[in-house]
Amino acid sequence: MTAVLDMQRVQKRFGPVKALDGVSFSVCPGERIALLGHNGAGKTTLFRLILAFLKPDAGSVKILGASPGAPSARRAISYLPESVAFPKNLTGAEVIALYARLKRTAQRDGVEALERVGLAAAAARRVGGYSKGMRQRLGLAIAALGHPKLVLLDEPTSGLDPQSRAEFYSYFDHLSDAGAAIIFSSHTLNDINSNAGRILILKSGALVGDGAEASLRESAGLLTTLRLRVDAAQASATAARLGGHVNGDGRIVIECAPDQKVATLARVMAAGEPFQDIDISDPSLADIFRAYSQEKRG
């Protein structure tokens, strides 16, 4: 299958700062990829290279086999910047009509895109009166125009409340169903689990993690934790028998590899201890991100 995006050993410096350092990865049609990294890790630089706003110092970037900035590449990509801004005096309908024209698509596609993001009722209102969430949805409607093959969303839910974020991500389905690959950056890790099948982690310009959440968790060597509550007087003795330790709140903590979770649970239950409560937790995405951004090569 032809890669929608293929980056090989891409480097970009701004003076003494390595913004991107040998970044290589490919994106297939329909993939949903979350791009994680601290501020300044290189996420926006990566987008700007794909959009041909910047040129790499070394390495290659190909969009459906074409170089960034080529007409076919520009038609294939949609982009939503972090702080999207529109002329305040234009209505939503006028803004979408402009971008429908610039993205070489029919005006009715613009109307449908507004309906899809729930802005049909506000289409005749001026954008200056839109909330931040409405502006972001208008931006997403624009990003969906022109049947893009690759959609780049830079912190698209920044500043949105949880309800607005959930609504925003729900519109991804239409893009994915149409075969578009989506790369979105976000600092809100809780939103990513259900919205990305693959995660890229950038640290100081280097790609330190690339894979599904489970494989990243596994390769990071992070452990699944079982927390067991027993009578306080029995906790230490029980922990010693089960090979765990007692934590600050009096619960017994037993750690195991994620793929040993079921076997470990079976062993613990077979011990016949009088447990009052059991809690099992896999490493969170925050744990994974922390492990990669702190411990792996930067």
Add this chain to the structure above:
Amino acid sequence: MSEALGDIAAIAKVEFIVALRNRWALLAAIILILFAGVLSFVGGTPGAAQHIDRLTLSVANLAALSVYLTPLIALLLGFDAIAGEIDRGALPLLLATPVSRSSVLAGKFLGHFAALALALGVGFGAPGLIVGMAFPGGDFIDLFRLVATSILLGGCFLAVGYIASAFARSSALAAVLAVGAWLFLVVLFDLALLGALVADKGGVFSRDVFPWLLVANPADAFRLYNLSALDLGVYTTGLSGGGGALPCPPLTMLVSLGVWVVAAFFFAYLAFRRVKP
């Protein structure tokens, strides 16, 4: 090609709508009407030259006004065109579409130019028409010429504003550059020429260089073209007075203005190409 024309038309339409809705065109027209009205009815008293009709005198006064106000209004419209988009963060979304930068700039220019033409047409045309109808005998061609060349002069300085905007990449700096361009081209240039004339005392500079420097400056070219076309007789002085003293046909002044529009737009495009959104 047709795609580019469609892009240009779409962007021009949006810029024109925005200029109308944010009251820019209205405010510019009101300011011009106020100044032009005062000049037409108060400043146009034909005491100094009774054989000159009232409309011709008004057009002469409006030309003197336009030399200062039109560049200023055009620069105020142009300085924010690109820098403002950068400040607001709107440029990445626009340039991530298949539209070319030349189309973006051309569309903005046409939209702004149309708004400017509307403001200048109403601002100078309305007072002129009223004077012409109140005091019959004048030639409305003079008024039409003034409005048309004012629009051309506005086009020059609109493009100069774009250069400032694309070069500065921030609205604050672009505003400073735009004011600097107005001061230099409209005020200081003439003062410098005057100083050089006094120092030269009728030498080679006065005879062979000075007239061409006037032609090369858009504000002076505009003034010379309009005043040389009016039958002002003794009412006017110096090189402004008549085509006979000019080093070239009056049409050259129009060519100068046209070259300024094209050249300034081209340099604005070169600067815009270097902008990294």
